[in-house]
Amino acid sequence: MTSDPTALAAPLHTPAWTVGGVTVHRIDEVELPPQTGPWLLPRATPDVVAEFPWLQPDFAGSDRMLRLASHTFAIEADGLRILVDTGIGNGKERANPAWHRLRTDYLDRLERAGFSPETVDVVILTHLHTDHVGWNTRSHAGTWVPTFPNARYLVSRTEWDHWASVDMDGPRQQMFRDSVHPVADHGLLDLVEVPAGGLVAAPGVTLVPVPGHTPGQVAVRLDSRGSSALITGDCIHHPVQLAAPGIHSHVDIDPARAEATRRDLLSDLAGTDTLLLGSHFPPPTAGLVRAHGAAYRLHPVPARPGRPRATATPTGGQAPA
Template identity: 65%
Template sequence: MHPHPSPDRPAGSPASTTAAAHRTAGSAPAWAVGSTPVHRVDEIDFPPETGAWLLPDATPDVVARAPWLTPDFADDEGVLRASSHSFAFTVDGRRVLVDTGIGNGKQRAMPAWHQLDTDYLDRLTAAGYPPDSVDLVILTHLHADHVGWNTRLENGTWVPTFPHARYVTTRTEWDHWASVDMEESRRQMFRDSVHPVREAGLLDVVDIAEGPVVLAPGLRLLPTPGHTPGQVAVELRDSGDTALITGDAVHHPVQLAHPHLSSCADTDSALARSTRAALLASAAESRALLLGTHFAPPTAGRLAQDGTGYQLTPERPVLAQTY
């Protein structure tokens, strides 16, 4: 979700929102995809200003045209709700984490993400995925709110949080950021959350130029360019059921109702709209469980055509571990 190329924060987003955004209690919900539980591991709720900054054309009038967005995904005044979380599951004996949030103690331009101090790792462990047990970390793209827990601070040095895992990104994504003149805030993010993983020999770069990449039986990366050039969505299949983790091809359910709505953080808005349209059409046709990378609870659901867009019928978690 991190903006490109500007590091500007949402207007009116004070540093004090950070503490208020922390989740301090709750559950580790999971959805069944066939026989595979997919856990949502929460980090923070984004402050209310985020939606209007990220999706400036999603005005209250636009939100009101999709009444199903309220109350879960927007409040009565049309203010969008969004959050930072990861998804964890086990496939073919591999313990997988999709995206790693913002991270603790990171120097960030956005006040609500700066120097966080959350219990994310405790939540991950409570879901059954202690850091040492993770085998595969999928990075849908290399933005600050998707790579932060790649590393943690140990004796003043940023070290991989998941020392036994392979971290996967795409060659297109890697080559893009290696070739552009990044602003200092993004360089800082690479220094503390990406380069230490590469220097530890844990980063794998996969080629998606020819289409989807199979990482394990039932687990594929689907090219979804536009938000960033090498972004992917994650497809999980088990026992005839399919789940689709969106990455930032869809930031918020309002983009299901209005797929033309663009994010201020997209590198190529036209391509992002085209990608989103194809992804949603496929998800609706297959009746896949859509798991939104930034969707507020209930986070998951199935799509049905609704005019020129789609309506999400939420699917409540089947499991919830209290922490």
């Protein structure tokens, strides 16, 4: 199975949402193949999906198979240009056939949103999994170099310490070699302490600890002019986990903690006007959490077509030390 980079036709406009005075751009990379759902969330069977008709047609197909996507989010806050996660990346050796040696137009999409690589000030990595760090680097003259040469790459110290302490298999070692270590070698990686109450990474941008999927995973909360949004990372992979929060990913390091984190998060969001932006939710990608039966559902908030923007010049903004 290979991924066809033409599977996502390049839109004229970049999907975007307004959160107070902040615009959140969704930078599409690739739609994930149908086999991803049964592999990632094996308990979300077609029979389970059938119990929640609101999942169709946006979040599950007519065959009741989950739809998932790889994308990142680009925002500008207080003069800082921030990218949340960096997707799978191009041209990388990967054990997962759907991620192996991709050739997508991700950087073109990022530029179309007005975020050329050299203008990005901060890259927030919600966690260090392969499909969230790939565009940290790109190939240049036969080596992997940081894609965002003027950015500080923020990673939870808890996340870093975990991976530094475990015996990683070959594919994960390869991912660190091509997508993480080059950033550190260039002096661009910042390890940050994220307390229980969160860490302000920039005015209106807070890293919120959401452990379980990985020990140091963070979500990203945006607050502006009385409005708010939350970018999930992988504490919620798919809206089916709103309907059935006990469904966990088979790659959760601590499934029980991941479920507890998810339930607490959904309880806090339910009935509020905080926009939930899923890191793997297919379009419409965002919505409001509402109580539904014994659990929750997502009321979609479709993106508006953000206008193409001219490439900006580097801002010279400073990320937190």
